[in-house]
Amino acid sequence: MAQVAAQHKPIEAHWWYRTRQALRAFAPHIVLFGYMLIALFPIYMIIMNSFKERNAIFGAPFQLPNAETFSLIGYETVLQRADFITYFINSIVVTAASLILTLLVGSMAAYALAEYGFKGNTLLALYLSIGIMIPIRLGTVGILQMMVNLSLVNTLTGLILVYIAQALPLTVFILTQFMRQVPVELKDAARIDGASEYRIYWLIVPLIRPALGAIGIFTMIPIWNDLWFPLILAPSTKTATVTLGVQQFLGQFVSDWNAVLSSLTLAMVPVLIFYFVFSRQMIRSITAGAIK
Amino acid sequence: MASVTFDHVYKRFGDVIAVNDLNIQIEDKEFLVLVGPSGCGKTTALRCLAGLEEISDGRILIGDQVVNDVAPKDRDIAMVFQSYALYPHMSVYDNMAFGLKLRKTPKTEIDNRVKKAADILGIGHLLDRKPRQLSGGQRQRVAVGRAIVREPKVFLFDEPLSNLDAKLRVETRANISKLHQQLQTTFIYVTHDQTEAMTMASRIAVINKGLLQQIDTPQTLYDRPDNLFVAGFIGSPAMNFFPAKMNKSDGKLFVDGGTLHIEIPDDRMTIFAPFEGKDVIFGIRPEDIHNPQFAPPGIDAQPVEAIVDVTELMGNEIFVYLKSGEHSFVARVDPRSRYHFDEKVQMVFNMDNMHIFDRETEKAIR
Numbered sequence: 129m130a131q132v133a134a135q136h137k138p139i140e141a142h143w144w145y146r147t148r149q150a151l152r153a154f155a156p157h158i159v160l161f162g163y164m165l166i167a168l169f170p171i172y173m174i175i176m177n178s179f180k181e182r183n184a185i186f187g188a189p190f191q192l193p194n195a196e197t198f199s200l201i202g203y204e205t206v207l208q209r210a211d212f213i214t215y216f217i218n219s220i221v222v223t224a225a226s227l228i229l230t231l232l233v234g235s236m237a238a239y240a241l242a243e244y245g246f247k248g249n250t251l252l253a254l255y256l257s258i259g260i261m262i263p264i265r266l267g268t269v270g271i272l273q274m275m276v277n278l279s280l281v282n283t284l285t286g287l288i289l290v291y292i293a294q295a296l297p298l299t300v301f302i303l304t305q306f307m308r309q310v311p312v313e314l315k316d317a318a319r320i321d322g323a324s325e326y327r328i329y330w331l332i333v334p335l336i337r338p339a340l341g342a343i344g345i346f347t348m349i350p351i352w353n354d355l356w357f358p359l360i361l362a363p364s365t366k367t368a369t370v371t372l373g374v375q376q377f378l379g380q381f382v383s384d385w386n387a388v389l390s391s392l393t394l395a396m397v398p399v400l401i402f403y404f405v406f407s408r409q410m411i412r413s414i415t416a417g418a419i420k
Numbered sequence: 421m422a423s424v425t426f427d428h429v430y431k432r433f434g435d436v437i438a439v440n441d442l443n444i445q446i447e448d449k450e451f452l453v454l455v456g457p458s459g460c461g462k463t464t465a466l467r468c469l470a471g472l473e474e475i476s477d478g479r480i481l482i483g484d485q486v487v488n489d490v491a492p493k494d495r496d497i498a499m500v501f502q503s504y505a506l507y508p509h510m511s512v513y514d515n516m517a518f519g520l521k522l523r524k525t526p527k528t529e530i531d532n533r534v535k536k537a538a539d540i541l542g543i544g545h546l547l548d549r550k551p552r553q554l555s556g557g558q559r560q561r562v563a564v565g566r567a568i569v570r571e572p573k574v575f576l577f578d579e580p581l582s583n584l585d586a587k588l589r590v591e592t593r594a595n596i597s598k599l600h601q602q603l604q605t606t607f608i609y610v611t612h613d614q615t616e617a618m619t620m621a622s623r624i625a626v627i628n629k630g631l632l633q634q635i636d637t638p639q640t641l642y643d644r645p646d647n648l649f650v651a652g653f654i655g656s657p658a659m660n661f662f663p664a665k666m667n668k669s670d671g672k673l674f675v676d677g678g679t680l681h682i683e684i685p686d687d688r689m690t691i692f693a694p695f696e697g698k699d700v701i702f703g704i705r706p707e708d709i710h711n712p713q714f715a716p717p718g719i720d721a722q723p724v725e726a727i728v729d730v731t732e733l734m735g736n737e738i739f740v741y742l743k744s745g746e747h748s749f750v751a752r753v754d755p756r757s758r759y760h761f762d763e764k765v766q767m768v769f770n771m772d773n774m775h776i777f778d779r780e781t782e783k784a785i786r
Contacts (some may be wrong), residue, residue: 316472317505321519321566323491332508 169394178389179200185385202386205377206394211365212386215373222284222369222400223351226291230347231340233292235307239329241300242307243315259297264290265356274319275361282364290357295347306333306339342407352399370395422483422496422573422606423448424469429478431464431630438464440630442478451600451607453621455614461630462610466576469608471495477644482574493522498567499576502583506551506560506566513547516566530569537568538541540602556589564596576595577609582614593619595658614654618642626650648782651703651775657739658711661751662702663779666695675776681743682722686770692776695785703775709751712768721768728763742767767768 176186176192191197206212224407241253263273270282271290280286294394309333318328357373370391377387424446431439438461446452454462467473469480471492479486487495498519506515513534520530538544541561551559560580567575577596581589597620600607611617617624618638625635626649627722634646638654643653651659664677668685673684682702685693715721726742726749735757740751742760751767759765776785 237569311503311505313501313503313505314507316467316470316492317499317566318507318518319472320470320492320497320499322522323518327522331507375752 134341137317138203154232161259173387175393175396178386178393182386185389194197199386202384202388202390203394205387206391209409211368212370212373212391214366215370216394216398218284218367219352219369219371219395222287222291223348223398223402225284225288226295226351227348229288229345230295230299234296234343235303235333235336236329237300238303239308239332241304242310253300254275257297257301259293260301264294268356268360280361281303282362282367284367286361287357287367287369290361291351291354295343299343299347302343303336303339306336310335341406341408345403348402348406349399351397351400423467423481424574424606424608425479425481425483425703426465426469426615427479427494429465429468429480430476431461431468431473432476436513437630439468439475442627442630442632444625444632444635446606446608447579448507448606450618451597451609451622453609453624454612454627455611455617456627456633457653460627461623462627463578465494466499466578466608466610469574470499470576488631496573497576498572498574499578500560500563500567500580502579502581504551504563504580506559507624508551510550511547512543512549512551512554512562512565512749515551515562516569519566519570526603533569533571534565537565540568540599541565556584557592560584560592564599568599572605574608575603575607577607579611580609581611581613586618589616596620599737607688608734615656618654624654626653628653644784644786645775646700648777648783648784649704651777655705659705659775660746662704664700664702666692666698666700666776677702678747680724680747681738682724685720691786695776695778697772699779700785702783703726703777703780704707704749704769706752706771707752708770708773709749709770710770711751711753711757712766714754715757715770716769719768720771722771724767724769726758726765726767728761728765730764731759 130417173189175188176369179193180197180200181199181201184193184199188197193199237256275281275286279370280284280289298365314335315328315332318331323331352373355367355371355375358367358369359375362368363372374388374391374395377384377391426442426444427437429442430437440461442465444452454465456462463696468475469482471490472485472545475488479488482495482497507518510518516534516537517530520533525533534547535544538547541564543558543561544563546554546562546670547556551562554562560583564582579594581592585594593616596607596609600620607614609620621638623635624638624641626641628635628649630701634641634650636644641650641654645654645659648661652661660675662680663676664675664680667674667676672686673689674698675682675684680702696781709724710719710721711714712721712723724744726744728740729740729743729748732739732741733754736751738759739753739756742749742751743763777783780786
């Protein structure tokens with residue numbers, strides 16, 4: 129017994145070692161928690177204040193709504209304007225259509241670039257990735273002229289086309305890398321089994337689902353939040369998106385802050401839903417390959 | 421069920437010639453093994469036959485049909501890959517049924533064939549599982565099953581046992597041989613493992629650097645290798661080679677190389693006479709070097725002095741690594757022999773089974 133106790137002693141003597149280990153493991157979480165506070169604070173402020181009276185928003189912006197200051201006037205204003213439902217539908221249509229088409233067309237292009245060793249393959253890949261380096265907004269004037277010529281101004285189609293063009297370069301670039309990682313033998317097996325090239329492409333898509341999830345998020349958020357192109361290409365009441373719609377509550381002289389905060393809160397909801405759907409895939413893709 | 425013909429087939433990748441003027445005539449129901457070191461072009465040859473690579477020149481025939489411009493799916497072949505290449509998101513059943521579904525085979529027919537193949541391979545209980553839930557051996561069998569259900573004219577195997585552990589490999593080897601007997605179909609099998617080739621093949625084609633070295637039955641390849649490469653590649657431990665010169669003295673021919681001084685038997689004098697004064701390589705397999713005490717009677721034995729370097733006890737035999745001057749060689753001797761490190765010993769070479777190669781052309785002289 130005495131011997132056993134003696135053996136245990138040195139470990140107990142180093143109790144501080146364990147504490148230090150625990151601290152070390154905890155430190156990153158303190159940093160992450162701090163970052164989370166900074167990131168979430170504006171969102172918290174928007175949501176909280178959207179449920180308050182106008183005077184309370186300015187008088188005591190950090191105070192939680194109470195019985196006296198609670199008010200839904202912002203939401204009433206937003207929902208009373210029938211246009212706002214249209215804006216929401218427009219945003220969802222534009223974002224969803226751009227997203228689906230980007231992923232479909234982008235993954236097909238990536239499959240071709242990764243799978244076929246045709247002449248000019250590298251050149252084409254480079255050409256397609258120029259868009260990563262040059263922001264599409266530089267071409268706004270040209271795009272507007274083109275849209276006018278095609279009579280696509282004030283249409284959702286016009287917006288969708290621009291957004292696909294905006295998202296494609298990075299999508300093709302990333303997906304090509306992922307397509308390359310799919311084992312050649314798998315495609316060969318499918319070829320011998322008698323699958324057409326389209327069928328093989330379709331067979332591979334589930335294997336790169338994590339990458340599709342990640343690109344889904346990266347593509348969706350800028351489109352949903354974009355103010356630039358809706359303002360320039362589709363500012364009519366019929367085609368405006370939520371982000372553009374919010375602007376009508378912001379005037380040069382008067383701003384309806386209740387309505388602004390309420391509409392922004394509402395605009396967050398679909399983004400959050402989308403994010404939760406895609407984020408599981410994205411996290412898998414970020415960690416994929418890190419640990420075998 | 422069909423024969424397969426490689427007729428002057430070339431495959432070039434830029435400047436590299438992967439397959440160089442390959443000519444093989446594979447009979448119906450034959451089990452042909454293509455064997456060679458890594459990167460020798462054997463897999464490329466198989467992929468050309470499958471239609472996964474276009475050939476640069478020549479013709480490939482399956483049966484009487486030239487298939488140069490026929491798509492893989494229309495060649496009526498099935499292939500088992502080294503990595504098995506199972507579709508990861510499909511169940512075992514769907515993996516096996518995939519090819520048949522694409523060919524619009526009736527559902528009941530698909531079901532029958534999959535069940536039958538699963539029975540043959542003993543994977544009936546795994547049909548609902550996904551590939552990731554299977555062990556390596558099970559995945560391998562599913563890959564074979566996927567080929568069987570197609571009932572193709574020719575089966576292609578691309579190193580299907582490389583990813584299995586040693587014990588399973590031996591078992592699966594026997595199973596594939598059995599499968600060949602059951603299915604009575606042409607099998608073409610690529611491997612770098614000469615043991616696999618020897619144990620399963622009805623004929624072996626040895627390939628090196630894109631060139632066909634020799635094609636024959638396993639026993640003939642072993643007993644009568646055409647050249648130095650085949651001699652060294654087939655057999656384990658490999659054949660011993662002694663660089664030497666063919667000399668004549670007192671009306672007898674000798675193989676001379678440093679400490680080696682071996683008399684050519686009289687009955688073969690005429691074969692080697694033209695090589696007098698030329699550089700040759702003398703080859704002898706480890707099992708043809710004996711401990712004089714246990715040498716089989718009636719062989720044409722020639723004594724050679726050597727020093728023991730390492731001994732490896734195998735139980736049923738002993739591998740003795742020996743040195744003699746600048747030569748080192750291996751003998752596979754009777755387990756009753758006792759050898760010690762650095763001991764000077766006398767071994768005997770069985771001259772009935774010796775091989776002599778021209779050092780310039782590396783061709784066997786006989």
